Amino acid sequence: MPKALQRLLLGLLLLLPLAAPAADADYFIAAKANEQARLLQDWAAQPDPARVELLSALQQGRIAAGDTRKLRLNNRLRGLVDNALASHQLLSADSTVRLAAAQQLQKSAQPAQVAFLDRRFASEADAAVHAALALALANLQLVDSDPAVRLAAVRLLGETGDPMARTRLEALLEPGVESNAGVRTAAETSLAQVKRKLLFGELLGQAFSGLSLGSILLLAALGLAITFGLLGVINMAHGEMLMLGAYATYVVQILVQRYVPEAIEFYPLIALPVAFAVSAGVGMLLERTVIRHLYGRPLETLLATWGISLILIQAIRLLFGAQNVEVANPAWLSGGLQVLPNLVLPYSRLVIIAFALFVVLLTWLLLNRTRLGLNVRAVTQNRNMAACCGVPTGRVDMLAFGLGSGIAGLGGVALSQIGNVGPDLGQSYIIDSFLVVVLGGVGQLAGSLWAAFGLGIANKLLEPQIGAVLGKILILALIILFIQKRPQGLFALKGRVID
Amino acid sequence: MNQPLLVTASQKAGPRWTLAIGTTVLLVLLALPVLSLLPAGHSLQVSAYTLTLVGKILCYAIVALALDLVWGYAGLLSLGHGLFFALGGYAMGMYLMREASGDGLPAFMTFLSWSELPWYWAGTQHFAWALCLVVLAPGLLALVFGYFAFRSRIKGVYFSIMTQALTFAGMLLFFRNETGFGGNNGFTHFRSILGFEITAQSTRAVLFLLTVALLVASLYLGWRLARSKFGRVLTALRDAENRLMFCGYDPRGFKLFVWVLSAVLCGLAGALYVPQVGIINPSEMSPTNSIEAAVWVALGGRGTLIGPLLGAGLVNGMKSWFTVAFPEYWLFCLGALFILVTLYLPRGVVGLLNKRGEQ
Numbered sequence: 009m010p011k012a013l014q015r016l017l018l019g020l021l022l023l024l025p026l027a028a029p030a031a032d033a034d035y036f037i038a039a040k041a042n043e044q045a046r047l048l049q050d051w052a053a054q055p056d057p058a059r060v061e062l063l064s065a066l067q068q069g070r071i072a073a074g075d076t077r078k079l080r081l082n083n084r085l086r087g088l089v090d091n092a093l094a095s096h097q098l099l100s101a102d103s104t105v106r107l108a109a110a111q112q113l114q115k116s117a118q119p120a121q122v123a124f125l126d127r128r129f130a131s132e133a134d135a136a137v138h139a140a141l142a143l144a145l146a147n148l149q150l151v152d153s154d155p156a157v158r159l160a161a162v163r164l165l166g167e168t169g170d171p172m173a174r175t176r177l178e179a180l181l182e183p184g185v186e187s188n189a190g191v192r193t194a195a196e197t198s199l200a201q202v203k204r205k206l207l208f209g210e211l212l213g214q215a216f217s218g219l220s221l222g223s224i225l226l227l228a229a230l231g232l233a234i235t236f237g238l239l240g241v242i243n244m245a246h247g248e249m250l251m252l253g254a255y256a257t258y259v260v261q262i263l264v265q266r267y268v269p270e271a272i273e274f275y276p277l278i279a280l281p282v283a284f285a286v287s288a289g290v291g292m293l294l295e296r297t298v299i300r301h302l303y304g305r306p307l308e309t310l311l312a313t314w315g316i317s318l319i320l321i322q323a324i325r326l327l328f329g330a331q332n333v334e335v336a337n338p339a340w341l342s343g344g345l346q347v348l349p350n351l352v353l354p355y356s357r358l359v360i361i362a363f364a365l366f367v368v369l370l371t372w373l374l375l376n377r378t379r380l381g382l383n384v385r386a387v388t389q390n391r392n393m394a395a396c397c398g399v400p401t402g403r404v405d406m407l408a409f410g411l412g413s414g415i416a417g418l419g420g421v422a423l424s425q426i427g428n429v430g431p432d433l434g435q436s437y438i439i440d441s442f443l444v445v446v447l448g449g450v451g452q453l454a455g456s457l458w459a460a461f462g463l464g465i466a467n468k469l470l471e472p473q474i475g476a477v478l479g480k481i482l483i484l485a486l487i488i489l490f491i492q493k494r495p496q497g498l499f500a501l502k503g504r505v506i507d
Numbered sequence: 508m509n510q511p512l513l514v515t516a517s518q519k520a521g522p523r524w525t526l527a528i529g530t531t532v533l534l535v536l537l538a539l540p541v542l543s544l545l546p547a548g549h550s551l552q553v554s555a556y557t558l559t560l561v562g563k564i565l566c567y568a569i570v571a572l573a574l575d576l577v578w579g580y581a582g583l584l585s586l587g588h589g590l591f592f593a594l595g596g597y598a599m600g601m602y603l604m605r606e607a608s609g610d611g612l613p614a615f616m617t618f619l620s621w622s623e624l625p626w627y628w629a630g631t632q633h634f635a636w637a638l639c640l641v642v643l644a645p646g647l648l649a650l651v652f653g654y655f656a657f658r659s660r661i662k663g664v665y666f667s668i669m670t671q672a673l674t675f676a677g678m679l680l681f682f683r684n685e686t687g688f689g690g691n692n693g694f695t696h697f698r699s700i701l702g703f704e705i706t707a708q709s710t711r712a713v714l715f716l717l718t719v720a721l722l723v724a725s726l727y728l729g730w731r732l733a734r735s736k737f738g739r740v741l742t743a744l745r746d747a748e749n750r751l752m753f754c755g756y757d758p759r760g761f762k763l764f765v766w767v768l769s770a771v772l773c774g775l776a777g778a779l780y781v782p783q784v785g786i787i788n789p790s791e792m793s794p795t796n797s798i799e800a801a802v803w804v805a806l807g808g809r810g811t812l813i814g815p816l817l818g819a820g821l822v823n824g825m826k827s828w829f830t831v832a833f834p835e836y837w838l839f840c841l842g843a844l845f846i847l848v849t850l851y852l853p854r855g856v857v858g859l860l861n862k863r864g865e866q
Binding site for chain 1: 578652658663667676679680683794801805838839841842844845848853
């Protein structure tokens with residue numbers, strides 16, 4: 009068949025609004041690559057809901073939904089398919105589909121689609137989709153030959169808070185790109201506007217990662233604060249309790265995968281009690297065998313627990329190897345919540361913040377609403393007097409140590425979901441969690457809470473300005489200065505005890 | 508324990524024994540470098556490896572002694588002495604790097620394509636200024652940190668934690684390439700010191716002798732301090748700070764003096780360590796190293812001056828043997844050492860020997 013004739017036929021076909029989808033598919037397959045590209049462009053400019061099925065099949069490399077034959081498309085065609093499909097999906101009734109389509113169009117839309125996008129833009133009811141469409145439309149109009157259209161596009165871009173709008177505007181403001189002075193000034197104002205909105209998102213993002221870091225510090229330091237307040241000893245092996253919790257998660261993951269693979273989605277939930285039990289068990293064992301014999305000698309306890317931590321680390325290294333082990337996120341913890349165009353909050357971190365607060369609440373209830381908690385508080389305030397009143401201080405010590413270690417184990421489960429799990433895991437958190445305890449004051453839940461979140465946020469806010477290392481050093485210096493003013497930490501127990 | 512243990516020990520055992528053992532050890536140490544100069548193949552020849560190993564342990568022994576001064580006498584457990592040690596080492600390393608690179612920039616700076624030396628490198632081509640830095644860098648840092656720490660009466664575990672955080676921060680800082688101290692790799696590939704080739708046997712022998720001299724000098728200094736009224740005040744400060752204050756003493760000055768002195772001793776030890784071992788990098792500042800120094804002191808016996816030297820020798824000797832024979836079990840051994848010493852040897856080996864002597 010001569011080429012001209014083929015073209016004519018295709019053109020005729022496009023003029024027929026009632027062309028059946030099956031016919032579309034046949035023509036598409038029969039056409040050469042160039043023709044296919046033209047077809048796709050035309051379809052993108054004039055979407056027809058009937059073609060969605062064909063296009064989504066094409067996107068997956070098939071000819072029709074049920075067809076198993078593979079279709080080879082080059083990169084350009086694949087891009088065009090995506091674009092055409094997005095164009096069609098704008099007609100969808102589902103707003104999330106429309107949003108995804110509009111975001112795709114921001115990247116791929118062609119000038120021929122302006123009229124269609126304009127119509128959709130005018131009739132779109134969903135705010136998020138509306139904003140995304142505005143950006144897609146503005147992207148196209150920026151290259152229009154009419155300055156008035158460009159001006160409108162620039163103003164439109166200024167109203168969005170999208171990182172892409174910034175790159176677009178910056179490209180436009182490069183020397184020699186835009187000749188019209190009015191458009192340039194408008195672009196400058198819009199750029200400033202966009203930057204302001206983006207800055208807001210960035211700051212929020214930093215604050216969020218600060219909260220996230222704070223929640224981890226909180227999980228790491230909470231148990232430490234309890235044992236330090238109660239026994240007056242620093243447990244240098246506390247970081248290793250985190251590590252044990254993380255490794256317990258790893259083992260649970262493997263066991264669940266092997267024996268109950270259908271529950272794999274919920275293995276972190278199974279790991280929580282296991283990790284708590286493992287860490288608490290090891291903690292109580294340590295308290296009974298070593299730490300108990302060192303009461304009243306805090307510096308020696310520090311050294312002995314350091315020895316314990318060395319042994320635990322090496323034992324884990326021999327058992328699981330020195331390399332990091334792989335702990336996978338279940339599906340419901342991966343992905344994130346898009347709050348602003350440049351701010352995505354990962355679900356795993358959101359869950360961990362909530363989890364940390366939940367653990368604090370539980371600990372608070374345990375310390376303030378149970379018999380054990382009463383005993384722990386009594387011993388913290390005055391060991392001798394509590395013993396005189398019949399509090400079994402030895403048992404309380406053991407249980408409190410177990411509780412503190414168990415909380416660290418829970419922290420280990422949380423850590424395994426966002427970081428690497430290796431034998432040195434605990435070492436990297438131990439100094440920070442000590443600083444939380446020092447800053448927050450001993451035996452104080454509220455102090456630990458404020459200190460952990462404060463340190464986390466301060467760390468993350470300083471990081472982009474002066475770098476992570478200098479930020480850490482500055483924070484250390486600030487803590488030393490702070491202790492000048494408040495030697496007992498943020499929240500001190502009031503008392504008149506002197507040695 | 509009203510008197511420093513060393514004093515008690517020497518009084519009990521009689522000056523004869525102390526003197527005899529001390530002199531023997533000293534003679535052996537003085538003989539080592541001489542024997543190392545013997546021609547290779549001679550039956551009495553001491554290899555360069557042995558000499559370096561013993562020299563390294565002697566440097567650690569000085570650190571242990573310095574730590575004993577603050578921990579054993581003033582009751583301040585520092586977990587950051589590795590920082591002072593490394594600072595002294597880095598100060599000496601700066602000179603050695605300048606010496607190795609001649610008029611040009613040290614190799615790692617050319618690698619970072621820097622065109623000129625940072626300001627704090629000024630003058631480091633002079634040995635005398637490098638020596639000043641060896642004393643000043645750890646001394647000033649200790650002075651500033653100590654001033655603030657003692658002013659707000661930070662003590663006990665709080666003090667330990669803060670010093671640990673300090674050395675940790677130092678390590679992070681020195682790991683950065685931008686800090687200008689060779690980052691991860693630190694300083695190495697030294698060539699000469701004061702014009703003498705650094706790997707030559709004679710240079711090694713002299714450095715070794717200097718280390719022995721510093722050790723003896725710091726031991727003498729510590730001994731004099733411990734016997735003096737100053738030492739008694741320190742002990743009182745350790746045992747009952749408040750009572751000491753009620754007696755009209757201001758503990759801050761005492762603490763600050765012994766703290767800075769200890770830091771400077773560490774710096775000097777580091778300065779002797781670097782040319783002998785031939786490398787200094789930020790891992791020397793890692794909290795692990797500093798806390799290991801605490802176990803040397805604890806094993807030997809706190810507040811005894813001799814004990815820490817013994818402890819440093821024992822632990823490091825064991826470490827060199829273990830890391831060759833059973834590298835995987837060394838950490839178990841070290842961990843067990845930490846636990847057993849604190850549980851069963853609160854006065855260390857020297858305390859154990861003393862008890863024997865009393866019985």
